[in-house]
Amino acid sequence: MDELRRFARELLLKKEVAAVIGYEQVGEARTRPVVITDPDECRRLVLNEYCLNNLVVYLNRARIKALARSKEGIRKLAVVAKPCDIRSIVALIQENQIRRENLMILSMNCHGVVRDFGCEFNGDNLAAKCISCNTQSSTYADKSFGEVREIPKFTGKLEYDLSEIEQLPPSKRMEFFREQFDKCIKCYACRAVCPLCYCQRCITDKTIPRWIESSSHSRGNFAWNIVRALHLSGRCTGCGECERACPMDIPLSLLNRKMAMKSKELFGYESGKSTDNPTLVGSYDQKDSDELFM
Amino acid sequence: MTEEKLILKEDLLRICDDVIKKGDTLLAPGKSEYVIVKDVSEIKLDPEALPTKISFKSYVFPKSEPVLYYKRSKNDVTLIDADVNGRKIVVLGAKPCDTGSIDIMKDLFNWDYRDEFFNLRAKHFIMIGMMCKTHDEYCFCTSVGCSPVSENGSDLFLIPLSDKEFALRIVTEKGREFIEPYFRFLCDADTKRTEEVLSAAKNPETAFDPDEVHEWLGRNFESPKWDGIGEVCLSCAQCAFACPVCHCFDIVDEDYSYSEGRRMKNWDGCQFGHFTLHASGHNPRDIQSKRYRQRINHKFRYYVDKFGKILCTGCGRCSRGCPVSIDIKEIVSNCKD
Structure with a gap:
């Protein structure tokens, strides 16, 4: 952690980056994203099991982008990212949203994170995405911090099992998701925290014509949640932030994971793996399977 | 009695x-x-x-x-x-x-x-x-x-x-x-x-004096303090929708067909960028810091001026559930010189 603080401070002092986006500790079991431009403030940076946010979301924010434009011609931003978050960076580079040369990736050698703030870090409270994680450190980062330790063995219980839901007959599956989506209050926290949801103007905010009903009734909720899942299919890197942010506990990652599985099965594509490949949609081939066409 | x-x-x-x-x-x-x-x-x-x-x-x-x-x-x-x-x-x-x-x-x-x-x-x-x-x-x-x-x-x-x-x-x-x-x-x-x-009730410690906050807000509409919050907030409406007293809504017409439809009243949130977007394209609260300033001012100043009540019950839901851990208590406690 001290190494990260020193390194980040140097970056700002030497004016290599315009800002450092990292985590600061707030309370015992919680961190908060922090945008640092003053080198001395780097002492606030932390790296631990409570670094839940995917900070890559900030790279596409107008206010943050403006920092890298206005300050003395410094184009680079430094971002603290877990190896799984780095997959979102790769996806954004593939989609021409950010440039690698304008980024300083400070990676954290990760041994898992908690499922939510306030939990004690142990096998019971391991985040779902960490259960079968096999990328504890990243080779794509500019520098990695912290030691690689073993991820605790998951001893908790997941509330929903994707394979069980897959096995339900279509009508039951529909019923399950309708019930879940009915809970949605359209706060759009899922959209706000998603690094891949970067549209300047989301389709749900368009009013002429209105494609997605803004009302939070069954139909409006269903439309929004399905559009969200479809727009992220072949793109979602599985950071799980949408599900964590949801105040109504909707298991959003079930759909995301299913879409990721389909992308792999049908097209051999995994989002966020490599900047050498075009995106899934960008690599459309007439010989592609049409199983998913509606 | x-x-x-x-x-x-x-x-x-x-x-x-x-x-x-x-x-x-x-x-x-x-x-x-x-x-x-x-x-x-x-x-x-x-x-x-x-x-x-x-x-x-x-x-x-x-x-x-x-x-x-x-x-x-x-x-x-x-x-x-x-x-x-x-x-x-x-x-x-x-x-x-x-x-x-x-x-x-x-x-x-x-x-x-x-x-x-x-x-x-x-x-x-x-x-x-x-x-x-x-x-x-x-x-x-x-x-x-x-x-x-x-x-x-x-x-x-x-x-x-x-x-x-x-x-x-x-x-x-x-x-x-x-x-x-x-x-x-x-x-x-x-x-x-x-x-x-x-x-024997366990009172949470008093964090701020609402009168002082009210007075400070009146003088600090342009305070640079708002900028820092604006950088971190991601503009969702978790805070507004979880809040027991936030009450903003939007009116929209939903057509079933050319000849029939209904008018809906839906929750809306002041942190959304398009909440104050005018038909002309102008947006008086075009950046997040202005929107967060509005949230705090509405709760601790405007509502007090208009109705004599604080638009907040201190339940802490907005902070507990904030995806980026913004803590309203901390922010309001810092509304002082």
């Missing part, structure tokens, strides 16, 4: 059972929200539970509701009133930081226009509050004029004396009317014990 009685938990549950059997709606705090109780065995009545993730607001001010239906013909438009559902709703075991929420919102919904939807629902609410015996780092009810033992907004108020018995205070006439048919379940109060329990 408030009348006090003693009631056994099992008798309280008998009353609840009767409410359900009569077909009235019984709401109680569930895992993450207030839920409609179908069977009394689901009732927890845990004074040590933290506030649910969202309040019971949607039962008095639904997240989405039709306000009228319309039909178009060649030269005419016919309007049809929407039915307002004014069923009796009994809220059992509401936290003191929730019980007062309807009274706070009532001022807005009766200000320049009497919102019959809100009023009719509010009229049919029976609020059974319960003393709160816990708090976490996000709670700050005592800073906004509320407290773990506040009866404000409650028709009846429960004070847990043990696992099996409660002191029951009859706070309003509405509460008396509700409990009168069940008087046989009530015994004489043991006020000494009640006082002991009440005085």
Whole structure:
């Protein structure tokens, strides 16, 4: 952690980056994203099991982008990212949203994170995405911090099992998701925290014509949640932030994971793996399977 | 003076059972929200539970509701009133930081226009509050004029004396009317014990003085403090929708077809970028820092100026649930020179 603080401070002092986006500790079991431009403030940076946010979301924010434009011609931003978050960076580079040369990736050698703030870090409270994680450190980062330790063995219980839901007959599956989506209050926290949801103007905010009903009734909720899942299919890197942010506990990652599985099965594509490949949609081939066409 | 009685938990549950059997709606705090109780065995009545993730607001001010239906013909438009559902709703075991929420919102919904939807629902609410015996780092009810033992907004108020018995205070006439048919379940109060329990309440530490905050906000519309928050906030509406008193809404028309449709009233949130977007394309709150400033000013200055009430109950839901851990208590506490 001290190494990260020193390194980040140097970056700002030497004016290599315009800002450092990292985590600061707030309370015992919680961190908060922090945008640092003053080198001395780097002492606030932390790296631990409570670094839940995917900070890559900030790279596409107008206010943050403006920092890298206005300050003395410094184009680079430094971002603290877990190896799984780095997959979102790769996806954004593939989609021409950010440039690698304008980024300083400070990676954290990760041994898992908690499922939510306030939990004690142990096998019971391991985040779902960490259960079968096999990328504890990243080779794509500019520098990695912290030691690689073993991820605790998951001893908790997941509330929903994707394979069980897959096995339900279509009508039951529909019923399950309708019930879940009915809970949605359209706060759009899922959209706000998603690094891949970067549209300047989301389709749900368009009013002429209105494609997605803004009302939070069954139909409006269903439309929004399905559009969200479809727009992220072949793109979602599985950071799980949408599900964590949801105040109504909707298991959003079930759909995301299913879409990721389909992308792999049908097209051999995994989002966020490599900047050498075009995106899934960008690599459309007439010989592609049409199983998913509606 | 408030009348006090003693009631056994099992008798309280008998009353609840009767409410359900009569077909009235019984709401109680569930895992993450207030839920409609179908069977009394689901009732927890845990004074040590933290506030649910969202309040019971949607039962008095639904997240989405039709306000009228319309039909178009060649030269005419016919309007049809929407039915307002004014069923009796009994809220059992509401936290003191929730019980007062309807009274706070009532001022807005009766200000320049009497919102019959809100009023009719509010009229049919029976609020059974319960003393709160816990708090976490996000709670700050005592800073906004509320407290773990506040009866404000409650028709009846429960004070847990043990696992099996409660002191029951009859706070309003509405509460008396509700409990009168069940008087046989009530015994004489043991006020000494009640006082002991009440005085042992765990008050969250006072974090700020709302008068000082009000005064500071008046002088610091352009403070650079807002900028820092604007950088981190991601502009969702978790805070507004989880809030027991945030009440902004949007009116939209939904066409079923060319000739028919309905007008909807939907929750809206001031942190959304398009909340203040004008038809001209101009947006007076074009960046996040201005939007967050609005949120704090509305709660601690504008609403106070207009209605003499703070638009906040100190429940801490917005902070607890914020995806980027923005803590309203911390921000308001820093509203000083």
